[in-house]
Amino acid sequence: MCLGIPMQIVAINGYNARCQAKGVEREVSLFMLQDESVAVGDFVMIHVGYAINKMSEAEARSSWELFDELLASHHA
Amino acid sequence: MADSAKIWLNRINALQPQPLRILNVCGGHERSLSQAGLRSLLPEGVELIPGPGCPVCVCPEEDIYHAIQLALHEKVTLVAFGDMLRVPVNVGKQGVRSLAQARAQGADIRPIATPQQALALARDNPGRQIIFFVAGFETTLAPVAAMVAEGIPDNLLLLISGRLTWPAVALLLHSGEIGFDALIAPGHVATVMGANEWQFVVNDHQIPVAVAGFSPESLLAGFWSVMRQRQERRLFVDNCYSELVTPQGNVRAQQWLQQVFTIIAANWRGIGTIADSGYALQPRYIAHDARQHYPDYANDARHRAGEMPPGCGCAAVILGRQYPHQCQLYGNPCTPRSPVGPCMVSDEGACHIWWEHSPVNGV
Numbered sequence: 001m002c003l004g005i006p007m008q009i010v011a012i013n014g015y016n017a018r019c020q021a022k023g024v025e026r027e028v029s030l031f032m033l034q035d036e037s038v039a040v041g042d043f044v045m046i047h048v049g050y051a052i053n054k055m056s057e058a059e060a061r062s063s064w065e066l067f068d069e070l071l072a073s074h075h076a
Numbered sequence: 077m078a079d080s081a082k083i084w085l086n087r088i089n090a091l092q093p094q095p096l097r098i099l100n101v102c103g104g105h106e107r108s109l110s111q112a113g114l115r116s117l118l119p120e121g122v123e124l125i126p127g128p129g130c131p132v133c134v135c136p137e138e139d140i141y142h143a144i145q146l147a148l149h150e151k152v153t154l155v156a157f158g159d160m161l162r163v164p165v166n167v168g169k170q171g172v173r174s175l176a177q178a179r180a181q182g183a184d185i186r187p188i189a190t191p192q193q194a195l196a197l198a199r200d201n202p203g204r205q206i207i208f209f210v211a212g213f214e215t216t217l218a219p220v221a222a223m224v225a226e227g228i229p230d231n232l233l234l235l236i237s238g239r240l241t242w243p244a245v246a247l248l249l250h251s252g253e254i255g256f257d258a259l260i261a262p263g264h265v266a267t268v269m270g271a272n273e274w275q276f277v278v279n280d281h282q283i284p285v286a287v288a289g290f291s292p293e294s295l296l297a298g299f300w301s302v303m304r305q306r307q308e309r310r311l312f313v314d315n316c317y318s319e320l321v322t323p324q325g326n327v328r329a330q331q332w333l334q335q336v337f338t339i340i341a342a343n344w345r346g347i348g349t350i351a352d353s354g355y356a357l358q359p360r361y362i363a364h365d366a367r368q369h370y371p372d373y374a375n376d377a378r379h380r381a382g383e384m385p386p387g388c389g390c391a392a393v394i395l396g397r398q399y400p401h402q403c404q405l406y407g408n409p410c411t412p413r414s415p416v417g418p419c420m421v422s423d424e425g426a427c428h429i430w431w432e433h434s435p436v437n438g439v
Contacts, residue, residue, distance in 0.1 A: 003104045003423070004215075004264050004290075015226075029192060031222045032329050045267065045320055048157075048212075049190025050219035052326060053267050059319045062291050069111060 004045045004052070005067070006060035012040060019046065022064060084296035085117055093303040095121030097255065099396055101245055102129040102262035103424020104290050110433040112292040118299065125256055126429075127396040128244040128347065132159045132422035134394060135211040136343040138378035139237040140165050143209045144172055145373040146235070146366070147183040153201070155194045156209040157216075158187035159422045162415065166385055175209075191223045198232035207366050209235045214333070217355050218268045221332035224361065235366040236355055239342060241265050242273055243353035248395065249281050255396050258302035260295070261287040263317040270325030271315050278311045289317035336361065345418065346384055346391030390417035393426050400427040407431070 007019035007028065017038075019028045029050045030038055036054060038044070043060040044051035100106055106126040109115070115124055128134060140163055147154040154175070161175040172178050179185040188194055194208040210220055217238040224234075241262060248254065261274045266287045274285045284305035288298030294316050301314040315321050335358070342354020357365045367374065384390045388410070389403030400406055400419065410416040412428050419425035 003107070027192065029219070029222070031226055032218065032326060032332075035328050045264070047215045047264060048219050049192045050222060052215070052218070052264065052329070053320045055319055059289075062293075066108065066111075066291055 004047050004063075006043055006055055006063045007046050007051075008057075008060070009038065009040050009042050009044060012038070017044075017051070019044065019051075081112075081292040081296055084293055084300055088122075088296065088300050088303065089119060091300070091303050091307060093119055093122055094306070095123075096257050096303060096306065097123045097125055098258045098260060098299060098302060099125045099127045099245075099248075099256035100129060100260040100262075101127045101241060102260075102265070103422070103426075103429070104264070105129065105260060105262065105288065105295065106426055107424070107429050108290045108292065109295050110429050112295075113433075114292060114295060114299075122299070122303075124299075125396045126393070126400075126426035127248065127256075128241075128344070128394050129262065130394070130419065130422050130424040130426070131212045131216065131239060132157075132163060133390060133418040133425050134239060134244075134344040134347065135160070135163065135237050135418070136345045137165045137383045138343070138375055139209075139211070139235070140175070141375060141378055142367075142370075142373045143207075143235055144175055144178045144183075145375075146207060146370050147175065147185050148172065148178050148181065149373070150205075150370065152205045152207050152233075153184045153186065153197065154207045154209060155186050155188045155197065157211065158189065159424075160209060160211055161185065161187055162421045163418045164385065164415065164421075166383060191220050194232060195223060195228060198229045202229065202231060205231050205233060207233045207235055209237070211237045213239055213241050213262075213265055214268050215264045217337065218326070218329040218333055221336040222329065224336045224364070225332045228364065230363070233364050233366040233369055234357060234361075236337070236357055238337070238355035239344065240339070240353050240355070242276075243350045244344065244347065245277065247347065247350050249277070249283070254281070254283075257283065258306065259283055259285045260298045260302070261285050261313070263287060263289045263294070263321060266315075266317070266325065267320045268326050268329050270323055270330075271313050271321050272323045273325070274313050278313055282311060284311045284314075286314040286316050287321050289319065344394075346394045384418075385416050388417035390419040390427070393419050400430040403427070
């Protein structure tokens with residue numbers, strides 16, 4: 001529940017965004033970021049379907065590596 | 077391990093730190109550091125203690141019981157985050173022990189991953205009452221507040237069992253002998269609520285704090301920071317996750333939290349009642365409050381501190397007073413496959429995480 005997942009914004013429609021992480025796409029709410037300028041291509045940290053903040057691509061990629069290891073250990 | 081993590085390890089070793097007990101209060105932190113094996117890499121005498129960082133684990137038994145009874149006896153659909161479904165409550169042999177068992181008996185209970193799924197279900201089924209059982213910390217309650225502020229349909233009701241993170245730490249700091257010397261503050265709670273929220277730990281208790289992210293580098297940077305703060309006797313709230321965390325946090329999200337919720341004294345499973353530590357819906361949202369709609373299923377007799385199953389050490393684990401493997405039930409019979417206590421159920425529970433990563437030898 002507290003585990004955030006970084007995703008990249010693919011498309012924006014109002015406060016709703018289509019985001020992707022490693023090929024998986026999800027609908028995400030940008031409602032909590034309405035005071036920020038958010039654009040397609042930006043990386044955001046997602047919690048229970050809501051973007052809680054923007055982040056850099058480098059930070060997002062290092063988190064994804066962590067998830068890869070996590071998934072590998074889950075399936076081991 | 078990335079080079080940057082090795083650099084932080086070298087820096088930590090160069091400090092030649094004194095024995096130090098570092099508490100974390102986030103299941104995500106415990107998972108990351110266990111997975112990376114950081115316990116075994118740190119200098120001898122440096123202990124990493126998992127504390128009250130699992131919202132599923134501290135969700136009081138009476139609330140789960142309330143949700144089970146509601147789902148069994150009313151014509152409603154109950155949705156909850158997946159982890160909640162398997163948490164056992166104390167009932168006799170014939171009783172329904174968990175939401176999962178209630179589901180098996182025919183109750184309409186569905187696991188969800190986001191508040192948006194509860195919203196979509198309510199919109200798609202206008203003739204059906206949908207009850208969203210919400211357990212979580214600020215990282216979950218802020219999105220729920222945003223959803224409510226944005227507007228929800230009449231048939232969506234909320235059974236709120238949300239908790240604030242910092243009051244549990246405050247409780248640990250005020251209950252006799254303090255069991256830790258430094259605090260790693262939760263990165264995503266701080267993203268929403270701001271790093272400043274942890275200033276009281278430094279000011280009132282002279283304990284160093286570092287807000288950390290979830291990579292080994294960020295966690296190691298946090299450990300190094302609190303060690304160095306101790307050595308130099310210069311204490312502050314260090315922000316080792318500045319990528320996402322600011323001193324003030326997401327101010328808009330905090331406004332929604334205030335608009336939608338009021339702060340109440342709340343029971344924590346294994347801990348007891350903590351003042352000003354729980355979220356409840358503001359009176360203006362009474363029409364969406366499942367507690368007001370269905371008060372008959374609330375059973376105050378179940379409200380008691382430390383209501384863990386017999387023999388279960390979850391209470392001591394949540395309070396950071398016992399490591400998971402020191403519990404007499406750990407591994408036999410309590411495992412993630414057949415959990416006895418909530419800490420073995422949740423992905424964020426210390427027992428579940430330790431079982432997966434078996435760091436016992438690294439303590």
